[in-house]
Amino acid sequence: MEITVIPRQRAFSSTWSGGTTTEFFISPHQSSYQKRDFDIRISSATVDLNESEFTVLSGYDRIITPLTNQLYLSFQETADTYHLQPLDLAFFDGAHHTHCVGRATDFNVMVRKGLKATADVLTTSAYLKPAAHSFIYVLSLQPSPLRGSYLEHERLQGDTLYHFTRQSSPAYLHLEESGLRILYVTVDNGSVSLR
Known part of the structure; x- marks a missing residue:
C-alpha cells in the first residue's frame, strides 16, 4: 500500500x-x-x-x-x-x-456534493476499511515522531496528514501511546454523511 x-x-x-x-x-x-x-x-x-x-x-x-x-x-x-x-x-x-x-x-x-465523507476520532489500534480516499491526521501539534505508533509500515509523527487510496484489504493502524488521538477521514462516492 x-x-x-x-x-x-x-x-x-x-x-x-x-x-x-x-x-x-x-x-x-x-x-x-x-x-x-x-x-x-x-x-x-x-x-x-x-x-x-x-x-x-x-x-x-x-x-x-x-x-x-x-x-x-x-x-x-x-x-x-x-x-x-x-x-x-x-x-x-x-x-x-x-x-x-x-x-x-x-x-x-x-x-x-455527491461525495460521501465520514470522520471519526480513533484512540486505539484498528483496521481501517478500504475507501476511495482515506486520511489519518495525528492530532499532536508538535511534529515529533510517536513512539511505537504506525500506519502499516509508516511510523507516525505529530501534526501530519497521511493519505492512502483504496486497497484490497484493511490498513492496520497501531497506536502504542496512551492518550493519542487520531482523526480518521474517508471519502467515497455517494451522499455525504457523518459517522
Missing part, C-alpha cells in the same frame, strides 16, 4: 479573512481552492479573530473540528448551532453563511 505523508511544514499556507489556512491535500492534484474546481480539500486553519465569517462554499459539504480551544458556529440559513470542544465534529453545508465565535486552530474537510 502506498502512503503519502504530508507534514504541516510541507503543506501550502495562505491567509483568509480570519487567520491563516494550511492546505494539506487537494484533489484533483491540479485543482485550486480559489477556482473552486476541487473535489476534496483537507486543511487546517487558525481562527485569529474573536468573531469571523467562514467563506461561503456553494456546491460543497464540510466537516470541521477545533484542534485547540473551542468554537461556536451558527448559520444564517438554519437554526442549527454548534458549540465545539476540541475534536467535536460538525457537519454543515458549505453554502451556508457561517458565523464563528472563538479563536482556535481547526481541521477542515471539504468535499464536492
Whole structure:
C-alpha cells in the first residue's frame, strides 16, 4: 500500500479573512481552492479573530473540528448551532453563511456534493476499511515522531496528514501511546454523511 505523508511544514499556507489556512491535500492534484474546481480539500486553519465569517462554499459539504480551544458556529440559513470542544465534529453545508465565535486552530474537510465523507476520532489500534480516499491526521501539534505508533509500515509523527487510496484489504493502524488521538477521514462516492 502506498502512503503519502504530508507534514504541516510541507503543506501550502495562505491567509483568509480570519487567520491563516494550511492546505494539506487537494484533489484533483491540479485543482485550486480559489477556482473552486476541487473535489476534496483537507486543511487546517487558525481562527485569529474573536468573531469571523467562514467563506461561503456553494456546491460543497464540510466537516470541521477545533484542534485547540473551542468554537461556536451558527448559520444564517438554519437554526442549527454548534458549540465545539476540541475534536467535536460538525457537519454543515458549505453554502451556508457561517458565523464563528472563538479563536482556535481547526481541521477542515471539504468535499464536492455527491461525495460521501465520514470522520471519526480513533484512540486505539484498528483496521481501517478500504475507501476511495482515506486520511489519518495525528492530532499532536508538535511534529515529533510517536513512539511505537504506525500506519502499516509508516511510523507516525505529530501534526501530519497521511493519505492512502483504496486497497484490497484493511490498513492496520497501531497506536502504542496512551492518550493519542487520531482523526480518521474517508471519502467515497455517494451522499455525504457523518459517522
